Amino acid sequence: MYKIGMISLGCPKNQVDAERMLAQFDKNGFEIADCYDGVDAVVINTCGFIDAAKQEAIENILETVFIPDSILKIGRSAFDTCNALSTVSIGKNVMEIAGSAFNNCAFKEIVFPKSLMLVKSLAFSGCKNLKSITIKSKKVTYQH
16 A cells, blocks of 8 residues: 655645545555655645646645655655755665765755665765765665
């Protein structure tokens, strides 16, 4: 069963639309989450016609990233220049973080799972706020 989270931004009509979507998800067997930890997906519902609403959606999308356990590799420049990205949760099966994957992100700490084996050059370049890295794996290689 998939677990879904929902962020609804904008006017009251967006809230009604979000509630309708959640009802459809529930009807189709999805679990509706109260928080985003451990979800398979987060749906962000907003108005695409109003610039302020679009900007608010972009800011919400880029503030928090939960990389699910099904992901094995974080690709090159995957979150490059996501300046507002302040929270990253890496799934327990990620084995590789490619170069520039988190270039110029804003998070302060990151925890590498036990599965991580390779971190490529410049993966965290420009992360000026990064103060703490917890490495749970005993076999991590940093490739220049």
